[in-house]
Amino acid sequence: MTTPTPCPTPDKKRYATLAAANSAATRSEIALGYPLYPYTTCPCTWIHLSKTPDETIPQDATINIADVTRLQLQCHTTFRDVVASEASGHAPLQDRLALRHRGLLERWHKALKELDADINDQLRQRAGDKTLEAHDWRRRATNYRDTLRRRINECRDLLSQAVPQTKEEKDADRQARKTVQQTQQAHFEQANAARREARNTAMDDELDRSNIPQVAQKDLRRQAGERAIRRLIDAHGLEFSQYLAEECAALGASLPNRVRKYLTDAA
Numbered sequence: 001m002t003t004p005t006p007c008p009t010p011d012k013k014r015y016a017t018l019a020a021a022n023s024a025a026t027r028s029e030i031a032l033g034y035p036l037y038p039y040t041t042c043p044c045t046w047i048h049l050s051k052t053p054d055e056t057i058p059q060d061a062t063i064n065i066a067d068v069t070r071l072q073l074q075c076h077t078t079f080r081d082v083v084a085s086e087a088s089g090h091a092p093l094q095d096r097l098a099l100r101h102r103g104l105l106e107r108w109h110k111a112l113k114e115l116d117a118d119i120n121d122q123l124r125q126r127a128g129d130k131t132l133e134a135h136d137w138r139r140r141a142t143n144y145r146d147t148l149r150r151r152i153n154e155c156r157d158l159l160s161q162a163v164p165q166t167k168e169e170k171d172a173d174r175q176a177r178k179t180v181q182q183t184q185q186a187h188f189e190q191a192n193a194a195r196r197e198a199r200n201t202a203m204d205d206e207l208d209r210s211n212i213p214q215v216a217q218k219d220l221r222r223q224a225g226e227r228a229i230r231r232l233i234d235a236h237g238l239e240f241s242q243y244l245a246e247e248c249a250a251l252g253a254s255l256p257n258r259v260r261k262y263l264t265d266a267a
Contacts, residue, residue, distance in 0.1 A: 007044035
């Protein structure tokens, strides 16, 4: 019979499953006001909670190129949210692995620098706030900033050690991105077609009830569509321009000068 390894932290609560530990972490954050993170590396084999995120990555874990491609195709805002989630200890393992892929290191580094600058700005703005709530927030923000800086150093180390991709590897990455992009595009087109059909049917029913002639209905739909597109671009101009740039690149079309200037100014 094997003797269990003694726990080096016997005063900590222990959990048999990760689900139970995550549930306890959520309850603890409400009570304590700061997050706790499960870690599975204790020699006793039980799961404990810690103030420090478990940053270990299993040695046998492998990067899935599909996850890398998924992150590469994300818009800047969505990608930055993934980076922030990873730094906070909440990202799934596949995202943590994908961020450390050679094809994402430069973008990961840029997003980390932006998040570091943002949290520093927030710390400066609230430096004069002496309330207890602000004190607790500064403690969490400082820990988060320290994590970001560890990630920045890690990213720099990975970049310095990175071996340039071979032509075959670049071609494989490019093909994987193209496949994912085509799949996403087909999904978007199907979803948009279904929405257009449902919208047009609903609009026809409404106009029929209002006794508006069919010819006028088509013209009104055209006007409504143009207005909706303008509102969508106004609300999500940068994201629209990024999608437009990707589609132009995929089709080999030149990008309109105003869109190119807009992306350059926003970079």
